[in-house]
Amino acid sequence: MTESPAHDPVQLRRAVASSFLGSLIEYYDFLLYATASAVVFDKVFFSSLDPLAATVASLGTFATGYVARPLGGVLFGHFGDLLGRKRMLLLTMTLMGVASFLIGVLPTYAQAGALAPVGLVLLRVVQGISVGGEWGGAVLMSAEHARTRRGLWASFTNAGAPCGMVLSTGAMTGTSAIVGQEAFLDWGWRIPFLLSIALLAVGLFVRLKVEETPVFRAVAESGARRRVPVLDVFRKHPRVLALGVGVGLAAFVAQSTLTTFVVAYGVQEGHARQSVLNALTISSACAVVGILAWSAASDRFGRRPIVVAGALAMGIYGFALFPLVATGDGALLVLALIVGQAVIHPMMYGPLAALYTELFSTENRYTGASLGYQLAGLGAGFAPLLFAELRRGPGTAVISWIIAAFCVLTVVCVLALKETSRQDLSGGAVPEPAS
Template identity: 45%
Template sequence: MTTTAPVDTTTPAAPGDSLNTKHMRRILASSFIGSAIEYYDFLLYATAAAIVFSQVFFTDLGPGMAAFASFGTLAAGYVARPLGGALFGHFGDRIGRKKVLVLSMMLMGVATTLIGLLPSTEQIGIAAPILLISLRVVQGLAVGGEWGGAMLMGLEHAPAKKRGFAASFANMGAPAGALLATLAVSLFTLLPDEQFFSWGWRVPFLVSIVLVSVGLVIRLKVAETPLFQELSTKAESKKIPFTEVLTRYPRNLILGIIAGTSVYTIAGMVTVWAVSYAVEAGADKTGVLNAKAAAAFGMVITTMIGARLSDRFGRKPVMLTGVVAAALCAFPILWLVDSGTVVGFTVAVILGQALQGLIFGPFGAFTAELFPTRVRYTGASLAYQSASTFGAGFTPAIAAGLVVAAGGSLSLLGGVWVLAFVAAAVAIVLTKEGRTRDLGEIG
């Protein structure tokens, strides 16, 4: 027997014509801040995986294998993201977006704090990397449920002509979280190496519990979306949302995943693999991290610009522009990283993340407009999180493997990277433009 979700009567019956109202400002702030905190936690791990974990949890391996193993634990979190999207998406489509967002944030905060308290391999042996991987999987499940709900809170409250921009606040939270995480680790790299690797790297993880507490207070003050309220008053579908997405909307799901992979190959390449590669090539790690932080700030700006443009010209034209530009810049970015200088890395990461933001800005609305309200949380989350797994999750380890296979040359890596953008461009062309579609009538 199915149950009908309770209606949140504190929410206005329908979105207004402006985002500049007290109600919408609260919704968008919650979407942005909550997403930023969750991604601070999730991407903090990526930075630590690039420069810390190989020396704390994989000390018995050589430098190359230690880096590969460290990136492998990073990938574990990305593998868990689609599972989190399916799990939290199910409940988000059944009981509401807001309740699921609160749960995902609590889960993320606990996992991140425990990573900061985890003893090293030297202290507890093989149990240390096993526990590290387990906590990383929990992080992946949590962030898998975060983005879809945060994005839909903005999109489903917003007026039709501004929903691309409203949805992008969840997307802007990701680079903002990356900025905070990178600056936090960069600050502690100023410590002597002995202190940094013994306790300094742990402090940013422990700060998570404070940030999550603030985020929960903000998130609890927002109300459920009007579209979900309307859905909850109707007869509920007996199908499981995950099953319905796979059986009724497989084409949309596959195209969304392929299109999104382009965004995440950039993230995996320039913000994880390139950090490790540049530091090993001789670039100062503090300078590299500061450059990464500056690039994350730039990505917030280009994400906003991309979303604004998508509300005016459509999701597809803006995303295609970003994908084509990224394909043309792939080899120049790799050459800059290979310079082994902070300046070269800085130009590479800023350019890469600027292009990522241009694609990323419309991507929230792009995926949401592929699915009807009753399965939108699940469908959008599966597309987005699966793209993150194939793009960012495996990219650092694959990149390291391709460089080894090519005898140290970056040419093979560059060719594979360009092919990922070509595939994304084809997928975007094959989807329907969603800017003018009525969300309530999709499906």
């Protein structure tokens, strides 16, 4: 029997801090685009279209980032499983920072015509590839350094996403307040994107201090024959991968509904744009606590009970969300987003970091976890686009039914998997689906 690799508490703390900060920076850049696509890009890059069509086109470019994320998961997962987690994380952070900075200097449609939205889409693809490779590596850096409470430590990566949302929304809001609405649409929206370079420098400094995970080092030093990780995943664990994708779909559909579609929907229902952004900032800040708390609970009670409870709650809550927003009452808007984003959604989303990690063996864990998570993430990319199209018809009931259907799918897939919270990451065994 092979001896379990040694775990250094100092490196665990550094790994968790690095994963949290890296995720915050990556999602600041990635979700900055989400906010801009809902409130700015339709006027800046799609000004030749009517308002509703421009909104759909803007959210369409937002979706391209999610389409590119599985590619990033496979690409960086492959080399992360062969060469190490740390090297890939330095590269993903650099790509994201540079792509976001370049979005900040893009010409508008009025200045460059069709070349402007084309450049926007290309840079969004680079963002998607980067964040697709970032998540898996960041989660593994924390999970593979941890001996206990893996759900909590791994969830700091997921907690970085709402922190990035707070930072990105705050940057947009602050810039708009300082320069004024007219100047903001003219040039002020660029400032938050240009700040990405400064965040990149801080993130790289922190990440360089983290060592490779002991679990990966043990496998690398064993001299075991290395295969192509993505082929290994599809050949050995196709059912586990498929069920993993199904587990995450509802979380991502709900996430993009609460953080992207509701922004545009709230404005259309009469809320001031700033009021919607303020509500989103508050709920995102509260979501950090929700993610960490429910992930810690999954260490105690298991991943399956927490995720199933969250999916059932979200399936019901989807029918109350839009009526609450449509009242036009600012307090009810804040309440709707806090309940959805900070209480219910973290039950599905928080435990995913540890759960995806525990579904695969060390030799293909970066690839498998990234691919499962990012394929599920396609739900977040297309849900706002689909819902914006459905808004052309009467009512939002059909949107609520779609959310509920994804929640049912998640429940079925979770119950088809065995509990993973006691899985030993230093071993090679992968938990098979429940019969």
